[in-house]
Amino acid sequence: MNKIVIDDMFLTTDMPTTAGSKMLEGYTSLFEAEVLTRLKAADYVIAGKTKVGEFGADLLGETCYFGAEYEGETLQYPAAAAVKSGDAKAAVVMDVNGAPRRGAAQNGLVSLKPTYGRVSRYGTIPVACSGETVGVIANNAADCRDVFTAMAGYDSKDGTSLPESMTEQGKAAVTKKNKVVVLSSMLKGTDEAVQGRIAAVTDQFTKNGIEVVVADADVVAYAGAAWNILMSAELCNNVSRYDGVKYGYRTKNYTNIDELYTNSRTEAFGEFLKSAILFGSETLSTENYKKVYDKALRVRRVIRDNMAALLADCDALLMPAASALAYSRTLVEGDKYLPYKENFFTAPASITGLPAVIAGGVQLVGNAFSEDLLLDLAELV
Amino acid sequence: MKYETVIGLEVHVELATESKIFCSCSAHSFGADPNSHVCPACCGMPGMLPVVNRRVVDFGMKAGMMLNCDINRVTTFDKKSYYYPDLPGAYQTTQWFAPVAVNGRVDIETSAGKKSVRIKQIHMEEDAGKLVHDISEGTTHVDFNRTSVPLIEIVSQPDLSSAEEVEAYLVRLRTLLRYAKVAECEMAHGTMRCDVNLSVRPEGSDVLGVRTEMKNMNSIEAIKRAIEYETARHINAIENGTEVLVQETRRWDDAKGKSYAMRSKETAGDYRYFPDPNVMPVVIDDVWYETIKNSVPEFPEVKREKYIALGLTEYDAERISESIMLCECFEEASEACGNPKEVVNWITSDVMRILNAKQMTYEMLNLDNKAFGKLISLTLDGKISRANSKKILSAMFDDRAIEPEAYAEANNMLIGEQNDDLILGIVKKVVESDPKSVNDFKNGKEKALMALFGKCMKELKGNCDPQQLKVILLECING
Numbered sequence: 001m002n003k004i005v006i007d008d009m010f011l012t013t014d015m016p017t018t019a020g021s022k023m024l025e026g027y028t029s030l031f032e033a034e035v036l037t038r039l040k041a042a043d044y045v046i047a048g049k050t051k052v053g054e055f056g057a058d059l060l061g062e063t064c065y066f067g068a069e070y071e072g073e074t075l076q077y078p079a080a081a082a083v084k085s086g087d088a089k090a091a092v093v094m095d096v097n098g099a100p101r102r103g104a105a106q107n108g109l110v111s112l113k114p115t116y117g118r119v120s121r122y123g124t125i126p127v128a129c130s131g132e133t134v135g136v137i138a139n140n141a142a143d144c145r146d147v148f149t150a151m152a153g154y155d156s157k158d159g160t161s162l163p164e165s166m167t168e169q170g171k172a173a174v175t176k177k178n179k180v181v182v183l184s185s186m187l188k189g190t191d192e193a194v195q196g197r198i199a200a201v202t203d204q205f206t207k208n209g210i211e212v213v214v215a216d217a218d219v220v221a222y223a224g225a226a227w228n229i230l231m232s233a234e235l236c237n238n239v240s241r242y243d244g245v246k247y248g249y250r251t252k253n254y255t256n257i258d259e260l261y262t263n264s265r266t267e268a269f270g271e272f273l274k275s276a277i278l279f280g281s282e283t284l285s286t287e288n289y290k291k292v293y294d295k296a297l298r299v300r301r302v303i304r305d306n307m308a309a310l311l312a313d314c315d316a317l318l319m320p321a322a323s324a325l326a327y328s329r330t331l332v333e334g335d336k337y338l339p340y341k342e343n344f345f346t347a348p349a350s351i352t353g354l355p356a357v358i359a360g361g362v363q364l365v366g367n368a369f370s371e372d373l374l375l376d377l378a379e380l381v
Numbered sequence: 382m383k384y385e386t387v388i389g390l391e392v393h394v395e396l397a398t399e400s401k402i403f404c405s406c407s408a409h410s411f412g413a414d415p416n417s418h419v420c421p422a423c424c425g426m427p428g429m430l431p432v433v434n435r436r437v438v439d440f441g442m443k444a445g446m447m448l449n450c451d452i453n454r455v456t457t458f459d460k461k462s463y464y465y466p467d468l469p470g471a472y473q474t475t476q477w478f479a480p481v482a483v484n485g486r487v488d489i490e491t492s493a494g495k496k497s498v499r500i501k502q503i504h505m506e507e508d509a510g511k512l513v514h515d516i517s518e519g520t521t522h523v524d525f526n527r528t529s530v531p532l533i534e535i536v537s538q539p540d541l542s543s544a545e546e547v548e549a550y551l552v553r554l555r556t557l558l559r560y561a562k563v564a565e566c567e568m569a570h571g572t573m574r575c576d577v578n579l580s581v582r583p584e585g586s587d588v589l590g591v592r593t594e595m596k597n598m599n600s601i602e603a604i605k606r607a608i609e610y611e612t613a614r615h616i617n618a619i620e621n622g623t624e625v626l627v628q629e630t631r632r633w634d635d636a637k638g639k640s641y642a643m644r645s646k647e648t649a650g651d652y653r654y655f656p657d658p659n660v661m662p663v664v665i666d667d668v669w670y671e672t673i674k675n676s677v678p679e680f681p682e683v684k685r686e687k688y689i690a691l692g693l694t695e696y697d698a699e700r701i702s703e704s705i706m707l708c709e710c711f712e713e714a715s716e717a718c719g720n721p722k723e724v725v726n727w728i729t730s731d732v733m734r735i736l737n738a739k740q741m742t743y744e745m746l747n748l749d750n751k752a753f754g755k756l757i758s759l760t761l762d763g764k765i766s767r768a769n770s771k772k773i774l775s776a777m778f779d780d781r782a783i784e785p786e787a788y789a790e791a792n793n794m795l796i797g798e799q800n801d802d803l804i805l806g807i808v809k810k811v812v813e814s815d816p817k818s819v820n821d822f823k824n825g826k827e828k829a830l831m832a833l834f835g836k837c838m839k840e841l842k843g844n845c846d847p848q849q850l851k852v853i854l855l856e857c858i859n860g
Contacts, residue, residue, distance in 0.1 A: 011428045019427075029428060030421050123428045130658030159432045159660055233655060237460055240471030241425050245523070261464055284462075284653035293655060 002042075002089055004147065005082045008049045009056050009094035010036055011123040019125040020052040020064040023242045023249045023268040033123025034158070035092060035134050035151040042150035047088055050078040054273045055127045056096040057235060059339045060103055062332050063272040075327045077103025083137050084109060090138040090147045096127045097231060097339060098321070098346025104137045104358040105321035110378050111137045112144045115170075115368045116353030117162035119148075120155035126238045128231040129160075131350040141359065141378040148371060170369035179211045179314040180364070180377070185221045186319035186345065193325045197361035201318065201381050204360070208380045212318070219306045220317075220348050222299055227347035228340050229283050229296040236280030239273070272336065304352045307365070311354075315373055316364040320345050325361055382620070383584040386612045388547060388577060389539035392554060393532050394564045395508065395572040396440045402507045402531040403431035403474065403660075410526035411570055415513065423529035425469030430659050433458070437531040438481065438663055440563040441505040442673045444533055445482025447557040448500050452670065456481045458505075458660040462653045466523050467510040475506035475534075477654040479662075487537075487557070489549040498550055499538040508532050533564075539578065539589075544605040551575065551601055559744060560678050560705045568600050575604055581615035590615065591626035595640055597633045607633040611640055684708050691721045697729060704743035707732075710750045717754025720761065727757055731771060735778055749781045756785040763846050769794040794844050804850060807840045808857045819858055830854070 011017050011029035018024045036046065053063040060077040062068040069076045079091035080103035093100035095113045104111030112135055119134040126132075134151065138144045155161045162170075182202065187195065202212045244250040244264025251263035269277070283292040310317060322345050332338060349356035349365045356365045359378035366374045401408050404422035422429035438456070445452050459477040485500030510528040514521050535554065541547050555566040555573065566573040575598060580590035595611060598604040611631075618624045631640040679687075681702045688698035688711070701707045711728055715721040732753075736746065753774070760770040769789065777783045789795040811833060812819055821829035837850055 024427075030426065031428070033428065122430055125427050126430075126659075157432065158430045160430070160658075234658060237462055237472055237653070237655070238427075240462060240464070241427065241469065243464060243466075243471055245466050246424070246469060247426075257466060281653065284655050285651050286653075289653075289655070297656075 002044045003047045004044050004090050004092055005048050005050050005088040006046055006092045007052050007079055007094045009052055009125045019055045021054045022065040027248055034120035034155050038151045050082050054270045056094050057127055058272055059342055060099050063270050073329045075332050080104055080107045080109055080137055090136055090143050093135045093137055094124055095135040096132045100135050100137055101346050101358050102322045105361045106325045109137050110141050110144050111358040112148055113349055113356045114371055115355045117160050118152050120158045120161050122155055122157040128234045141375040145375050174367055174370045174373055177315050180205055180316050180318050181314045182214045182318045184214050184216050185218050189323050190320050191324045194320045201360045201362045204381050217306055217310055219303055223303050223347040223351045224344035226296040226299040227343055227351045229292055232276045232280030233283045233293055236277045300351050307352055311367045316366045319363050321358050321363040384581050384616050385584045386542050387539045387580050388541040390537045391576040392535045393574040394566055396437055396531040397564050398436040398531055400434055401529040402434050402437050403529055408530045413526055415524035418526045424525050437505055439673055441481040441533055443561045444558055444563050445503050446677045447561045448485040448487055450482035450485030452482055453479050454665045455662050457662045458657045459654050460657045463650055467512050474657055476504035480504035487553055489553050491545045491549045498540045501536040501538050503533050503535050506532050544608040548601055548605055579611050592628055594630045595633050603635045693725055697725050706743050706746040713750030714754035717751045718758040723757055731774055735775055752785055759785055764796050765789050765794055766843050769843050793842055796844050796846055804845055804853055808837050808853050811836045812857050
């Protein structure tokens with residue numbers, strides 16, 4: 001039975017979609033996410049929704065209004081937990097800010113974040129539209145591949161969806177080189193467990209005749225900083241629509257429209273989201289646009305060019321998905337900037353739109369349209 | 382001291398596309414029930430993604446070409462953020478960084494002479510909804526019908542210096558955009574709106590004065606009144622120190638004939654523009670560009686000169702070239718019947734009379750122009766009487782599918798040779814049935830002939846060449 005769970009970021013007409021926020025508590029959409037329509041048509045059964053952090057922007061769901069999930073004292077990503085426990089064959093997830101990749105890595109699961117534009121975002125709660133993608137978490141590469149195949153493809157309802165002709169052309173350009181590059185600059189700040197996983201996967205590849213070389217690419221290390229700016233700005237804009245006027249939470253405490261806006265948002269949004277809104281708003285101000293936001297856009301292009309150059313003669317860039325394979329309650333509750341910091345590892349794929357696969361606790365970032373090749377590599381791990 | 386007024390205009394024009402800019406909802410909801418032309422996309426519900434309506438880009442490009450602009454071959458959309466209940470997503474998708482058209486020019490002529498008004502840019506954007514205040518309940522309701530209806534904003538350089546020039550500029554814009562068939566431009570319908578940026582300075586000075594922006598003028602006349610008022614207010618402030626001029630947005634109250642400063646809250650704020658990541662840059666390739674370029678009509682002056690060369694009077698040429706619909710009617714009908722002078726007579730008499738009777742504007746003219754030309758030919762050839770041709774034309778206004786000859790035949794309006802015996806038969810019958818009139822005529826009463834003629838025509842239902850009928854009638858009476 002093809003039982004799957006979905007992040008509470010996908011709009012459904014038969015159950016509410018909250019995006020982990022009090023703002024959307026009880027909100028039921030008038031239409032369904034395109035991926036769900038496609039998955040149902042391919043005989044997948046949606047067993048239920050998994051909790052996400054507020055608007056999917058945090059570390060592993062710890063900012064969910066309906067409660068974070070801890071396994072003992074270790075923070076757990078609900079979608080990954082559902083797959084790990086066997087409740088579902090796979091989880092369809094929204095990779096806004098890397099949470100699904102971190103969740104898969106810490107649980108030893110396989111996860112795919114496809115090339116930007118290969119899976120429709122129609123009917124997903126919009127947060128960081130320029131980089132977020134629909135992804136999959138499963139027990140193995142084969143299940144990931146099945147789910148991805150069922151939901152990928154052009155959708156005219158999404159202006160950023162890639163036409164089939166472009167996808168075919170892109171896939172044809174992917175050639176196998178039997179070479180993986182470890183980016184040493186991305187190992188910064190990782191713990192022993194993570195470094196151990198990198199070493200283990202390197203061994204695994206070498207044994208299978210894949211050449212593993214180490215390279216330095218400092219510029220990729222700026223992806224996190226640039227992505228935090230872009231992501232926060234887009235988030236700020238995207239959650240502006242929740243103003244208490246049309247749907248969602250409305251304060252009881254108002255006498256005019258300004259109070260309605262301010263109090264609804266103040267009462268319904270959580271602290272992490274508010275900090276992201278303020279940060280994002282600031283980066284877009286007339287004063288800061290050129291020196292902050294526009295610079296981040298230019299950095300994005302430089303990173304994209306650099307990563308394309310690095311990927312020109314290898315199959316994937318091998319890097320950690322996180323600094324650690326477990327986050328304790330004390331750490332999570334003690335450092336409100338942790339999600340921004342951990343973006344260091346997930347942002348390179350988010351900001352470039354390149355596909356990434358998690359396997360064996362590490363991350364492989366590949367060329368555009370190389371999902372199949374990345375999943376082949378994951379099978380060796 | 383003498384002063385000069387420096388005016389720049391921001392004109393919003395609703396594009397006449399079938400559907401809205403980013404969804405497939407109908408863009409035409411004038412007079413419709415509130416929220417009857419909406420979907421989750423134009424209501425800003427989460428999860429809907431914008432898909433650019435290519436017709437909007439077609440129209441934006443064409444408008445740019447009409448105003449002599451350069452077209453940005455890669456044009457992008459940006460988000461402009463602000464909170465207002467009529468803006469469901471709390472952002473407006475507009476063009477901030479790479480508008481569709483830039484660096485244009487509009488030529489005008491006034492009593493002060495000819496002038497070129499530079500166009501800074503034309504950008505495409507979505508309209509906002511409307512707030513409806515229920516005073517009895519003390520509540521406010523939102524109508525999203527207009528949300529996401531496509532607009533272009535035409536931003537001029539501050540090249541205008543009087544109300545008369547502003548009027549000439551707006552009329553010219555309206556004519557050109559209607560010529561291109563991209564917009565209705567009806568201020569009374571809100572499909573053309575104009576904000577006036579105005580400052581005053583001593584004549585000859587090259588330093589600009591304090592600029593104010595005025596909104597809420599609903600007609601060209603109101604705009605002229607607002608400019609006169611605001612100019613006087615500025616001069617008064619400068620000369621007499623009646624008030625300190627500040628850069629601000631003001632609301633024109635046409636009933637009171639005054640402008641009022643809007644609350645700073647309504648105008649202040651940082652719009653935090655940034656590129657909309659959900660709308661891919663629109664790349665206008667050569668094929669697309671040329672297709673639109675080829676669809677740009679001749680300008681009114683060119684048409685007028687051409688018509689004069691065809692033998693039309695200056696007056697008629699001017700009247701026809703006023704509207705692209707009249708031009709097309711004239712050109713296509715002339716081609717079909719080969720007699721431009723006759724066509725212009727029909728247009729300026731019959732067509733305009735029917736339009737007037739139906740309370741239609743020139744832009745609403747929906748005739749099959751070739752069929753209209755055919756109708757003129759049939760009439761000139763004596764196959765349809767002039768009286769019947771008017772009836773047929775009127776019917777053609779209501780039904781484009783009418784083919785004049787077939788329609789005339791089906792309704793016994795066709796004058797044919799086979800009818801000669803019929804005419805004679807009817808004339809004989811009438812003459813026999815009214816010996817009194819025959820005798821009266823024979824005794825010199827000319828009117829009696831007209832009575833007989835009228836009876837015959839009635840029996841023939843008008844399907845007869847009057848000259849022919851008269852000849853037959855006289856032959857019959859005179860035996």
